[in-house]
Amino acid sequence: MAARTKSTKDRPSYRCTECGWQTAKWLGRCPECHAWGTVEEYGSAPAVRTTAPGRVTTSAVPIGQVDGKQATARSTGVPELDRVLGGGLVPGAVVLVAGEPGVGKSTLLLDVAAKSASSEHRTLYVTGEESASQVRLRADRIHAIHDHLYLAAETDLSTVLGHIEAVQPSLLILDSVQTVASPEIDGAPGGMAQVREVAGALIRASKERGMSTLLVGHVTKDGSIAGPRLLEHLVDVVLNFEGDRHARLRLVRGVKNRYGTTDEVGCFELHDEGITGLADPSGLFLTRRAEPVPGTCLTVTLEGRRPLVAEVQALTVDTQIPTPRRTTSGLETSRVSMMLAVLEQRGRIKALGKQDIYSATVGGVRLSEPAADLAVALALASAASDTPLPKNLVAIGEVGLAGEVRRVTGVQRRLAEAHRLGFTHALVPADPGKIPSGMKVLEVADISDALRVLPRSRPREARQESEDRR
Secondary structure, X not given: OOOOOOOOOOOEEEEEOOOOOEEOOOOOEOOOOOOEOOEEEEEEOOXXXXXXXXXXXXXXXXXXXXOHHHHOOEOOOOHHHHHHHOOOEOOOOEEEEEEOOOOOHHHHHHHHHHHHOOOOOOEEEEXXXXXXXXXXXXXXXXXXXXOOEEEEEOOEHHHHHHHHHHHOOOEEEEEOXXXXXXXXXXXXXXXXXXXXXXXXXXXXXXXHHOOEEEEEEOEOOOOOEOXXXXXXXXXXXXXXXXXXXXXXXXXEEEEEEOOOOOOOEEEEEEEOOEEXXXXXXXXXXXXOOOOOOOOEEEEEEEEOOEEEEEEEEEEEEEOOOOOOOEEEEOEOHHHHHHHHHHHHHOOOOOHHHHEEEEEEEOOOXXXXXXXXXXXXXXXXXXXXXXXXXXXXXXXXXXXXXXXXXXXXXXXXHHHHHHHHOXXXXXXXXOOOOOOOOOOEEEEOOEHHHHHOOOOOOOOHHHHHHHHHHO
């Protein structure tokens, strides 16, 4: 049989001008970036080749003989960030930090740049979004000036690599990866092809030099990281910077971490003089009062493995409109609606359907886990009856549609945090485990049992008539 030979005739090849994706046939829409009309012919398709085995430069060794000291983490100087990173920055690690505009990414990283700089470890801060003078003004405001902190304002990849060669830093901070472009790649800065090339070049430089790198990334309208998803796969650590710009609290949450766990959360407070870590942030979410107020209930939420005491507030007002208002802040509207339905059907509270109801959290914290259901239900019931809950009480538990109170994870850690802050009573589901000494815990099976903690009182209308007669 005659050997099969390949035609030497060149075949046309096509490439997406937006992201650089290549194909052997023309398509109207790029499957990679989903852009229309960007696939164009640019040359001949490369010949199909096979890779022959090459000469081994470094022999494979048993994993037990690999020196792990080279991957020892170095502190960033910010304990809350070290907590999320798993102890600090590992030499050669590449960290992607993403968050909404104005949330405080640049402020935090400039503070990290100054605190991690020393005579043995230089830091290079490259900004592509601001001028050097603008960064200097921020550095003066947050006291982030150091002799071994170097600053450069560049948007060209080759120039950035030149700065790395000249400074020889131990830490590189690039703000942001979407603003830097390579002249050898077609496309505007921030495009998929450019982001892939810039990230790849900086990752290679980091691994070769043992240089830690922090990359700032943009986010889309829905809050996800902008650019190709390949960027998240290439880097070693992905951090999300979260927080409401109208509140002081900022959370740094680990999404991916090759050197530690992803269930740690760092808490920060943003103020006029910069951003500082909060080792004990529960005070931001509480309102200290001499006497309890109707419509308030405390709970303990878990942010990763970190317990935080938070306050839920509710307010009910008689309405004259056919459709009462339902307004929430810091709580999921769907779960608040579920608690209203459970209170009306299982708790026999019928007045809620004809009232405007407002519910919110204190300090800008967001409560999305089901463990806050019981606190939300008690706050709504307390507001409807205009009766305050007992002082120093926390409520923990998930409430089902049948009115049952279900178990949640980490009850012992939640109770320990509440006891540390001085709370003496708690409502929890059955079988909470070990209870802190000196704390009174009431196990509740359903919402009816939980509502018994509300002191008996006359209806609001009768109490108002009595006060008017006086």
